[in-house]
Amino acid sequence: MSSNSYDRALTVFSPDGHLFQVEYALEAVRKGTCAVGVVGEDCVVLGVEKKSVLKLQDPRTVRKIVMLDDHVCMAFAGLSADARVLVNKARVECQSHRLSLEDPVTIEYITSYIAGIQQKYTQSGGVRPFGISTLIIGFDVNDKKPRLYQTDPSGIYSAWKANAIGRSSKTVREFLEKNYKEGLSKEGSIKLAVKSLLEVVQTGAKNIEIAVMTCDSKKNLEIEEVEAIKFF
């Protein structure tokens, strides 16, 4: 399917309209650890599969869920170094927006900004696309509606009720499609996120990290709390 002469350079379309570098970037994303997001009635939950931490590594420095501002949170799948660069740019933009417009960013705005950067890197010479997809969650200021957005290396973004990215994301997404209900409570959405992650992750709270955001707070669940989640 891939014509070898068309996949070296980013800025070259193949005869059947593919940008192969962007598609290979999506492949890199599929190799990353799984992340899942679920929107509830008044909260939104992010769950990530934790990469197995090596014995001498400090687990606190290997974080896959990051805050972009007080009210925006992000998880990613793919190349962590690329994610770091994007997160730094997004954090600066959040503050710059607060300065010039006297208002915190809306979730859509910052998603559009991140997606815009990812798109820029698919249309320049001498650069490669970012090898990450992101899940961005949060609440707009003075708004009770929880939001979940996803971006990918091509620069596309869209809003979701529940989504998964990374390893085995297709399986997880199918599980979510089968089990998602509108208006989930906080416990319901946490349960759904954990259950969907367990489809692809080995059982055990050690391997899962959960973050819950409500319109006035964001909390990382401790390991004990994750273990305490009762199923069925």
Added chain:
Amino acid sequence: MDSIVNKFKRSTSTWGDHNMLVNFDVTKEFSLPSFDIPPCHNPIEFLKHNTDEKSNAECRIKFKHGTTTLAFKFQGGIIVSVDSRATAGSVIVTQNIRKIIEINPYLLGTMAGGAADCTFWERELGRRCRLYELRNKERISVSAASKLLGNIVYSFKGMGLSMGTMVVGWDKTGPNIYYVDADGTRLKGDLFSVGSGSPFAYGVLDSAYDFDMSAHDAAELGRRAVYHAAHRDAASGGNIHVYHVKQSGWENLGFRDFDDLHWEYQDQPKPSIIGDVQPMMLNIQD
């Protein structure tokens, strides 16, 4: 003569395109309009020397903020009231200028200072606000709009812009009034008056202002305040325009000619400022 003209035509500035029509660049379209800066060693010093009266009493170009504009909040929204006289020195150029610009159906801007500076930059603000709306699918807040204008004029600080404006509107947080001027000052407030007639307007406003006024009374107070300012200030007059800003947007309450108002008020009994307040008893020896 030609050589002098050619000297100034050549672009030696570093501020952007010299000739906007020749190099039409979409990305530049969305950025600040750029202007020729005097091609000298220190353009800001040069402009300040020639336009800023405070630093140089013999400056060549003197801007007078000959106008009265005011805006205040009350329970029914915001009343904005302005005069309509434009002066150049001691000559009345016109009695009929519009000093309120309708940026969009819920945002107004008033103008005091240099007429060209105000009209141009407030129209530029209108363009930016519209772009914001299109990009973000929601209206711009009054705070953000005034910040945009404030940042624009601040980037030209010291170069002789003359502008004292109020950005007024109703957004998600309610009614808002922001005062923005060419020094880069940006203040949020409930009651402002700008221009050479503002001291007179403040006097009338402060003595009769009540937050719980009806819309009719508030409009009349705004009208009266500008009338008194126009009566005593030589640089204010013409027609008195009043706008009312509500949650559904602004409403133009029309304008009254200053002279007609003058005779109308002469016939009416004077409104009481002291009212029921008991005057202090003074020990005056008769």
